[in-house]
Each structure stands twice: as C-alpha cells, then as structure tokens.
Amino acid sequence: MSHAVEKKMFHSFLFLCFWHLVDAVMIKSVMEGESVTLQINIRRQKNILDIYYMNSIQWSWFRPGESQNVRIIEHDVKTGDIRYYYDEIFRNRLQIDSQTGSLTIRNIRTTDSGLYQMSSRFSVESFNVTVYAHLPTPVITRYSTCSLSSGSLQNCSLLCSVLNVSHVTLSWYKGNSLLSSISVSDLSISLSLPLEVEYQEKNTYSCKVNNPISDQSTHLNITEHCQPCPDSVHCCGFTEAVIRLVLSGVVGVATVIMVVYDIRFRRAEKKRRTQSQSVVE
Numbered sequence: 001m002s003h004a005v006e007k008k009m010f011h012s013f014l015f016l017c018f019w020h021l022v023d024a025v026m027i028k029s030v031m032e033g034e035s036v037t038l039q040i041n042i043r044r045q046k047n048i049l050d051i052y053y054m055n056s057i058q059w060s061w062f063r064p065g066e067s068q069n070v071r072i073i074e075h076d077v078k079t080g081d082i083r084y085y086y087d088e089i090f091r092n093r094l095q096i097d098s099q100t101g102s103l104t105i106r107n108i109r110t111t112d113s114g115l116y117q118m119s120s121r122f123s124v125e126s127f128n129v130t131v132y133a134h135l136p137t138p139v140i141t142r143y144s145t146c147s148l149s150s151g152s153l154q155n156c157s158l159l160c161s162v163l164n165v166s167h168v169t170l171s172w173y174k175g176n177s178l179l180s181s182i183s184v185s186d187l188s189i190s191l192s193l194p195l196e197v198e199y200q201e202k203n204t205y206s207c208k209v210n211n212p213i214s215d216q217s218t219h220l221n222i223t224e225h226c227q228p229c230p231d232s233v234h235c236c237g238f239t240e241a242v243i244r245l246v247l248s249g250v251v252g253v254a255t256v257i258m259v260v261y262d263i264r265f266r267r268a269e270k271k272r273r274t275q276s277q278s279v280v281e
C-alpha cells in the first residue's frame with residue numbers, strides 16, 4: 001500500500017473518530033398518520049473505509065419516560081441485509097435507506113413519539129420525534145341563561161370545549177386579539193373555556209384549539225347561540241323587564257279585585273234570597 005493511500009486512510013479515520021463525538025439531537029414534529037424521515041448520511045466519505053469500518057447501522061428507540069432503548073432495525077453495510085426488531089409495534093412501517101442510513105417511519109402514531117438514535121462504529125445521531133394527534137373542532141355551547149348587565153345591555157354566557165386532547169392550547173379571540181386561553185401538556189383530558197358577550201354587539205369572536213403544527217377554529221354566531229328567552233324576565237332588556245313587572249302587577253291587582261267583587265256579589269245575592277223567603281212565609 002502506497003504512502004499516499006495510508007495517509008488518506010489515516011486522515012479519514014481521524015475525521016470519523018471526531019465525528020463520533022458529535023451527538024446533536026434533531027427535533028421532529030409530525031401529525032399522526034403521516035410519514036417522517038430521520039435524515040442522516042452515513043456515507044459522507046465514499047472510500048474504502050465504508051467497507052472496513054462501517055460494519056452496520058443500527059436504529060434504536062427510547063420511549064418517552066423510559067431510560068432503556070429498544071433496537072428496532074439494523075442494516076449490515078457489507079451484505080446489505082436488513083433485520084427488523086420490535087415488529088409488533090412497527091410492523092411493515094419502517095424503511096431504511098441503504099445508501100444513506102436514513103430511517104423512514106410510515107403511518108406514524110402518537111405512541112411512536114420518543115427519541116430515535118442511529119449508531120454505527122464511528123457515529124451516533126439522535127432525533128427527538130413528537131407525534132401530534134389530529135385536532136377536534138371546538139364546540140361552542142350556551143351554559144346559562146342571559147343576565148342583565150349595567151344599563152339595558154344583555155349578556156350571554158358561553159363555553160368552548162374540546163374533548164380528549166393533549167399538548168394543546170384552547171383560546172378565545174375577539175377579532176385577532178387574544179382574550180383568554182388555557183393549555184394542557186401530556187395528559188389526555190377535556191378542556192373548556194368560558195366567555196361572556198353582549199347579546200346585541202357586532203364584534204367577531206372565535207374559539208381556537210392549536211398545537212405546535214396545526215389548529216382548528218370555530219366562529220361564534222351570537223344570534224344563533226344567544227337567542228333571548230321571551231318568557232323569562234332575566235332574558236329581557238331592563239326597560240322591557242320593568243314593563244313586564246308593572247303589567248304583571250296590574251293584572252294581579254285586577255284579578256284580586258275581581259275575586260273579591262265576585263265573593264261579595266255571591267254573598268249579597270244569597271242574603272237577598274234568604275230575606276225574600278222569610279217575607280213569603
């Protein structure tokens with residue numbers, strides 16, 4: 001072997017040794033059901049070292065909250081053989097690029113989140129993968145009757161809700177301005193956020209649920225969600241409420257007067273009949 005070839009191999013060997021010391025973690029975010037490729041390039045130096053020193057490429061997976069990894073796929077660089085492990089989880093969903101060593105996960109699930117690590121003789125590369133579920137559409141409901149605010153304005157109490165969500169933020173917006181919000185991290189729970197609006201106002205409101213890569217919104221239709229209750233005093237304007245109270249009082253007084261008059265009339269009629277019978281006898 002010539003001195004030039006030995007020198008080149010030595011320099012390449014040093015490069016790979018220093019490369020092994022670098023272990024940066026790449027961040028990947030993906031929606032459930034999509035495919036994600038963990039892109040590496042194990043064959044940066046296409047020379048004889050690929051044969052002598054790069055024996056195999058192995059991918060491992062650390063589940064969230066676990067310190068032990070599980071081997072999921074291994075590629076023998078020399079023979080081209082590919083071995084799959086943990087197939088009950090990743091059945092037919094893993095694909096490794098024999099030229100670059102990159103790993104593709106198809107039809108990814110939320111349970112596939114975690115740290116994926118590629119290791120070879122002189123290299124370690126890591127990818128932190130977070131898989132987000134598809135977001136539900138927020139539902140707006142009216143959770144109490146209307147109440148009177150200051151003056152003659154009428155308020156309507158609303159509730160925006162989403163079910164079984166995690167890693168999301170639920171927010172109320174007035175136009176493009178944020179009014180209020182609530183967040184949840186890794187627990188799958190239901191979220192609700194209240195809002196009180198004036199019945200006759202013309203502002204635009206919307207409720208939005210979002211995670212780092214997607215969002216869903218529902219716009220508030222005040223006329224639809226805040227219909228007045230015509231038979232309830234608490235759902236009327238102040239002036240109309242007073243008028244109804246006065247009319248109710250007048251009707252009540254009139255009813256009492258009529259009942260008293262009827263009783264007195266019956267008593268007087270009964271007394272007159274009794275006196276007439278006494279005169280005849």
